[in-house]
Amino acid sequence: xxxxxxxxxxxxxxxxxxxxxxxxxxxxxxxxxxxxxxxxxxxxxxxxxxxxxxxxxxxxxxxxxxxxxxxxxxxxxxxxxxxxxxxxxxxxxxxxxxxxxxxxxxxxxxxxxxxxxxxxxxxxxxxxxxxxxxxxxxxxxxxxxxxxxxxxxxxxxxxxxxx
Amino acid sequence: xxxxxxxxxxxxxxxxxxxxxxxxxxxxxxxxxxxxxxxxxxxxxxxxxxxxxxxxxxxxxxxxxxxxxxxxxxxxxxxxxxxxxxxxxxxxxxxxxxxxxxxxxxxxxxxxxxxxxxxxxxxxxxxxxxxxxxxxxxxxxxxxxxxxxxxxxxxxxxxxxxxxxxxxxxxxxxxxxxxxxxxxxxxxxxxxxxxxxxxxxxxxxxxxxxxxxxxxxxxxxxxxxxxxxxxxxxxxxxxxxxxxxxxxxxxxxxxxxxxxxxxxxxxxxxxxxxxxxxxxxxxxxxxxxxxxxxxxxxxxxxxxxxxxxxxxxxxxxxxxxxxxxxxxxx
Numbered sequence: 425x426x427x428x429x430x431x432x433x434x435x436x437x438x439x440x441x442x443x444x445x446x447x448x449x450x451x452x453x454x455x456x457x458x459x460x461x462x463x464x465x466x467x468x469x470x471x472x473x474x475x476x477x478x479x480x481x482x483x484x485x486x487x488x489x490x491x492x493x494x495x496x497x498x499x500x501x502x503x504x505x506x507x508x509x510x511x512x513x514x515x516x517x518x519x520x521x522x523x524x525x526x527x528x529x530x531x532x533x534x535x536x537x538x539x540x541x542x543x544x545x546x547x548x549x550x551x552x553x554x555x556x557x558x559x560x561x562x563x564x565x566x567x568x569x570x571x572x573x574x575x576x577x578x579x580x581x582x583x584x585x586x587x
Numbered sequence: 588x589x590x591x592x593x594x595x596x597x598x599x600x601x602x603x604x605x606x607x608x609x610x611x612x613x614x615x616x617x618x619x620x621x622x623x624x625x626x627x628x629x630x631x632x633x634x635x636x637x638x639x640x641x642x643x644x645x646x647x648x649x650x651x652x653x654x655x656x657x658x659x660x661x662x663x664x665x666x667x668x669x670x671x672x673x674x675x676x677x678x679x680x681x682x683x684x685x686x687x688x689x690x691x692x693x694x695x696x697x698x699x700x701x702x703x704x705x706x707x708x709x710x711x712x713x714x715x716x717x718x719x720x721x722x723x724x725x726x727x728x729x730x731x732x733x734x735x736x737x738x739x740x741x742x743x744x745x746x747x748x749x750x751x752x753x754x755x756x757x758x759x760x761x762x763x764x765x766x767x768x769x770x771x772x773x774x775x776x777x778x779x780x781x782x783x784x785x786x787x788x789x790x791x792x793x794x795x796x797x798x799x800x801x802x803x804x805x806x807x808x809x810x811x812x813x814x815x816x817x818x819x820x821x822x823x824x825x826x827x828x829x830x831x832x833x834x835x836x837x838x839x840x841x842x843x844x845x846x847x848x849x850x851x852x853x854x855x856x857x858x859x860x861x862x863x864x865x866x867x868x869x870x871x872x873x874x875x876x877x878x879x880x881x882x883x884x885x886x887x888x889x890x891x892x893x894x895x896x897x898x899x900x901x902x903x904x905x906x907x908x909x910x911x912x913x914x915x916x917x
Contacts, residue, residue: 457752495895536722537626545732
């Protein structure tokens, strides 16, 4: 049987996860000095985009919410075993995992008393940025084309063994 | 439309194990210095005794001479910036002699304050430069990693990588880094759309310090205004002198702690009111721990995945229990 694109609505957990990811994407992009330069701070009620410490704090807050939801979703998926990861879901999960890993190391880097290798810092910064851009594309494709990340698992065919 | 699935040989368990293993190996195997328990105690710090400074400017001249080779070498004409109104040209290349403020070619200057000391009018001279914070936002928040912190706490900007975005200047509580348009890596990338030059600031003569020498400003000072040494010793000496002279200290706790400790005969809020402040002329007001607010969320970040797992486990157990109860009734 051919699986079809997901036509069911996203669960509440899924919506919250995407919302947290959107907050992370926005506040993450604003870590670059682009908000004032490109007039984003001139948009009504969006002056805060140019406040580097606020967007940094909101990025950490978004990460807290995202990690909790991602762990919840991952644990539920692994426990229930009634769904399988699609190849597209594998791509999205791998990109998210890369963002979590690079982001985690950057959080460690920001602690007082931590001095990481400067080349590693540059690699972490660039890969975190590149992965976030990939995830934005993955998100847009997932939502626009309704490509599912998981599908119901096929029940296994059992032979009875009767003679 | 057929949706491809992952082949069964890549099980969820093996994928997770391999990923976690790789992440831990990468993090642990990479050279890193972590002294989070008492950050900065092994940093190099400087005590600046304001009362001793006569404002001769020998330190400023020595800084110029020692760092001339590192100054930006702009290429003109500068690229046209987009949008022009939001990316001002900052060109100090024809004004390299300006020494009454920080510029890309002047990393140290003498700030003057007309105050009253022991009932008499006096002019206090305050050598000003980068504070070399224990947890410097210029280093930690640069999106490209162009600024770096050495193990001894000195922070410096790498002119091979800096694009001149000036976020470091904005997040620095004293707005220390200064920008020179027309120099640096941005010229080879997207010169009109991203970046705007090179940011520069005091780098504590890090090469001289690494070789066991003194920063040029300290070596040149005829009055012994500055004392350099391990931070713990410098802070102890600063506190001792402040107690002896009934003086005031600045820089020990500002911005979560810096490695530049000023000793003054008058309170720093008095000095802050008396000095000229503006671009390139930093204040002497109190500064909260700018990196601390976000770092306060780190515990939440660490606990968040566990909370998610706990919620999933709780839901799973509740569902299983409901299923069992239903079965019992059958």
